[in-house]
Amino acid sequence: MNELKIDTRLWSSKARNLSPYVPGEQPQHDNLCKLNTNENPFPPSPKVGEAIAQALARQADDLRLYPAPESDELRTALAQLYDLDANQVFVGNGSDEVLALVFASFFLKERPVLSPDIGYSFYPVYAHTFGIELVQIALEDDFSIDPDAYRQPCSGIIIANPNAPTGLLLSLADIRKLASEHSNSVIVIDEAYIDFAQVEEDSLETEVSAVSLINECDNILVTQTFSKSRSLAGLRVGMAFGNASLIEALTRMKNSFNSYPLDKLAQAGATASVLDVEYFEQTRQQVIDLRESLTASLQSLGYQVLPSHTNFVFARPKEGNASEVAAALREQGIIVRYFDKPRISEYLRITVGTAEQHQRLIAALTVLHADSNTIDSTAE
Amino acid sequence: MNELKIDTRLWSSKARNLSPYVPGEQPQHDNLCKLNTNENPFPPSPKVGEAIAQALARQADDLRLYPAPESDELRTALAQLYDLDANQVFVGNGSDEVLALVFASFFLKERPVLSPDIGYSFYPVYAHTFGIELVQIALEDDFSIDPDAYRQPCSGIIIANPNAPTGLLLSLADIRKLASEHSNSVIVIDEAYIDFAQVEEDSLETEVSAVSLINECDNILVTQTFSKSRSLAGLRVGMAFGNASLIEALTRMKNSFNSYPLDKLAQAGATASVLDVEYFEQTRQQVIDLRESLTASLQSLGYQVLPSHTNFVFARPKEGNASEVAAALREQGIIVRYFDKPRISEYLRITVGTAEQHQRLIAALTVLHADSNTIDSTAE
Numbered sequence: 001m002n003e004l005k006i007d008t009r010l011w012s013s014k015a016r017n018l019s020p021y022v023p024g025e026q027p028q029h030d031n032l033c034k035l036n037t038n039e040n041p042f043p044p045s046p047k048v049g050e051a052i053a054q055a056l057a058r059q060a061d062d063l064r065l066y067p068a069p070e071s072d073e074l075r076t077a078l079a080q081l082y083d084l085d086a087n088q089v090f091v092g093n094g095s096d097e098v099l100a101l102v103f104a105s106f107f108l109k110e111r112p113v114l115s116p117d118i119g120y121s122f123y124p125v126y127a128h129t130f131g132i133e134l135v136q137i138a139l140e141d142d143f144s145i146d147p148d149a150y151r152q153p154c155s156g157i158i159i160a161n162p163n164a165p166t167g168l169l170l171s172l173a174d175i176r177k178l179a180s181e182h183s184n185s186v187i188v189i190d191e192a193y194i195d196f197a198q199v200e201e202d203s204l205e206t207e208v209s210a211v212s213l214i215n216e217c218d219n220i221l222v223t224q225t226f227s228k229s230r231s232l233a234g235l236r237v238g239m240a241f242g243n244a245s246l247i248e249a250l251t252r253m254k255n256s257f258n259s260y261p262l263d264k265l266a267q268a269g270a271t272a273s274v275l276d277v278e279y280f281e282q283t284r285q286q287v288i289d290l291r292e293s294l295t296a297s298l299q300s301l302g303y304q305v306l307p308s309h310t311n312f313v314f315a316r317p318k319e320g321n322a323s324e325v326a327a328a329l330r331e332q333g334i335i336v337r338y339f340d341k342p343r344i345s346e347y348l349r350i351t352v353g354t355a356e357q358h359q360r361l362i363a364a365l366t367v368l369h370a371d372s373n374t375i376d377s378t379a380e
Numbered sequence: 381m382n383e384l385k386i387d388t389r390l391w392s393s394k395a396r397n398l399s400p401y402v403p404g405e406q407p408q409h410d411n412l413c414k415l416n417t418n419e420n421p422f423p424p425s426p427k428v429g430e431a432i433a434q435a436l437a438r439q440a441d442d443l444r445l446y447p448a449p450e451s452d453e454l455r456t457a458l459a460q461l462y463d464l465d466a467n468q469v470f471v472g473n474g475s476d477e478v479l480a481l482v483f484a485s486f487f488l489k490e491r492p493v494l495s496p497d498i499g500y501s502f503y504p505v506y507a508h509t510f511g512i513e514l515v516q517i518a519l520e521d522d523f524s525i526d527p528d529a530y531r532q533p534c535s536g537i538i539i540a541n542p543n544a545p546t547g548l549l550l551s552l553a554d555i556r557k558l559a560s561e562h563s564n565s566v567i568v569i570d571e572a573y574i575d576f577a578q579v580e581e582d583s584l585e586t587e588v589s590a591v592s593l594i595n596e597c598d599n600i601l602v603t604q605t606f607s608k609s610r611s612l613a614g615l616r617v618g619m620a621f622g623n624a625s626l627i628e629a630l631t632r633m634k635n636s637f638n639s640y641p642l643d644k645l646a647q648a649g650a651t652a653s654v655l656d657v658e659y660f661e662q663t664r665q666q667v668i669d670l671r672e673s674l675t676a677s678l679q680s681l682g683y684q685v686l687p688s689h690t691n692f693v694f695a696r697p698k699e700g701n702a703s704e705v706a707a708a709l710r711e712q713g714i715i716v717r718y719f720d721k722p723r724i725s726e727y728l729r730i731t732v733g734t735a736e737q738h739q740r741l742i743a744a745l746t747v748l749h750a751d752s753n754t755i756d757s758t759a760e
Contacts (some may be wrong), residue, residue, distance in 0.1 A: 004625075006624075007598075007625040009564070011486065012484065012485055012488035013488055014484060015629045017625075018636045021639040023640070026449050037446060043444055049443075054437055061535070063429075063649075064420045064424060065419050065613055066403075066614060067613075068408075096638045096640055098639075100637045100638055105394075106392055108393070143670060186390050218390075227446070231444035232443055234444065234446065245384075249395045252398045256400045257478060258477040259502070260477075260616055263616040263643070263646055265432065265643075266646075269443075362384065
């Protein structure tokens with residue numbers, strides 16, 4: 001990349017003052033062990049490729065026509081998955097686009113939005129983009145969320161559940177409590193990772209997703225994505241579930257930014273993914289099993305690992321600081337995510353990969369910590 | 381669709397006050413002669429389907445991974461097409477998304493934005509969405525644009541060129557004049573239809589696209605789309621060309637709304653379309669030829685047809701009002717676009733279709749106007 005001097009003379013003040021989101025890097029090298037952006041180690045359902053290939057063979061010509069404007073097939077399939085009406089379902093170009101529309105539709109008010117101090121780092125970016133005050137509520141010392149800490153005036157609440165990068169799960173009882181205590185605000189539950197969550201052993205609940213609450217609570221809006229549990233990060237599809245009036249607001253907001261829907265191939269592929277329930281159940285269980293074995297391996301190396309309900313683990317090395325571990329792994333072509341932020345700078349976020357990737361990671365860490373012990377003892 | 385009572389209690393005031401864009405309808409019937417949304421009558425390049433199929437076959441598994449974050453291949457192909465640097469090219473989910481980011485990046489200022497009173501009807505929607513004052517400058521009586529009418533304080537100008545729904549072309553000399561007279565504002569030229577434009581016979585210019593001006597004028601931003609001349613409305617890809625500093629503003633704005641790029645298949649298909657220059661040249665010439673023959677046929681029925689530089693014609697029936705003609709055509713399964721708006725309510729916007737579609741349209745109009753003559757003479 002050549003050096004470019006940026007001239008902001010013609011920019012709006014909004015453009016000048018942005019703080020864009022910076023996603024995890026996407027290096028393109030062979031033999032890289034890429035455990036930094038929480039992609040699924042398994043491919044998408046074979047039905048996805050078949051559906052897109054069929055759509056192409058049957059209708060390559062039809063790419064000349066605009067897509068189904070309301071993405072009806074996809075929304076209907078998603079509605080049936082959760083026993084909802086199609087008018088309780090919204091789809092967009094990835095859940096990040098959906099979340100941007102959520103901020104504009106429900107949070108653009110006089111009062112602040114509440115969110116945990118540790119969560120998805122795009123939330124403060126959206127707030128900044130739309131001129132919304134975001135008040136960050138500190139997680140407890142064990143990184144759990146205390147609903148009582150949210151008892152303050154606000155125009156809405158947004159919580160990633162399971163939370164990222166901690167991986168911890170908030171109970172439906174707590175979500176219901178937030179919704180009832182803030183009945184005039186929208187409570188957004190960002191469930192990017194929910195399909196990897198499991199009911200806690202000591203819980204009386206039978207569900208983990210707040211989608212099960214939306215017929216009961218008209219102010220709960222749930223966002224999800226095809227990028228994680230459905231292995232379709234490359235297709236850019238996200239969705240929201242909620243009361244039909246909330247979905248209508250999102251639809252109007254979308255049609256005021258970009259009135260066109262998902263492209264035809266994304267609609268076809270995403271629909272096929274939703275319909276292949278068996279493959280979905282199988283791969284998500286495999287990811288959960290891999291997560292548990294990765295957790296055990298890291299623990300055997302002395303790592304403290306938070307109980308994860310996602311396809312990543314949040315782990316703290318027993319010795320050696322996390323940023324140095326990340327740097328050392330990188331030298332061996334293993335990329336994990338490190339956040340240089342208060343409270344979490346001693347942790348690494350490691351995506352659940354294949355068994356082979358885990359072997360490579362654990363082997364590298366084993367050598368690394370053996371070396372660092374040696375170095376430490378020499379230094380003493 | 382069941383009747384739904386919308387409850388706006390939880391909406392932001394922005395959501396309550398939106399006036400979403402309403403695109404042309406997309407009825408899904410067989411044997412419909414669909415001449416209302418300016419889709420291309422020809423399929424996309426066969427290379428598009430091949431590229432997507434290859435991407436699927438080679439990398440169906442890779443749909444699990446996020447797409448190339450900067451859409452490098454596609455941007456490089458577009459840059460080469462116009463002899464630009466890749467950092468002078470921006471791509472998005474259709475030109476409507478690109479235009480939304482343009483309004484936020486360059487027009488969100490204290491002064492109004494200027495635009496013709498007859499133009500793409502999404503512009504007032506964007507202005508409303510972003511709280512920007514849009515001042516509409518009246519077209520001349522012949523629907524042409526007088527650059528001198530834009531000599532007033534503004535934060536920017538946006539003009540569809542060729543204009544829609546008139547189909548008329550503004551010269552590069554006039555665009556250059558606007559840019560130099562408003563050197564502190566961004567002049568946006570929305571070239572959705574530019575590939576169907578031809579240099580006017582009496583002109584000394586050799587180019588029609590303002591992309592040829594962007595190295596000369598740092599305040600000209602040009603938007604284009606794959607939906608019209610590239611027959612890819614179903615794939616949702618649009619782009620902008622401009623000075624690297626303008627492109628950087630768009631990139632930052634995008635990364636503050638939705639940091640992810642076009643999906644993998646759209647990137648692959650769009651790139652293949654750009655590289656197949658021969659097919660592109662061939663089909664665009666065919667559309668131009670069909671437009672000229674449609675124009676002649678309508679003129680022979682007494683229609684006044686504006687000289688079109690697009691893939692539609694804007695035509696005024698000699699007798700019978702335009703809305704009645706549109707309604708009568710609809711009864712025969714032929715859909716054209718009618719705008720119930722001041723100054724243009726006597727016109728129909730008719731998409732250039734296939735030769736067969738034109739035959740069907742002209743046959744229907746011939747009968748219709750013969751009938752209406754009979755009715756008229758009986759009534760007298």
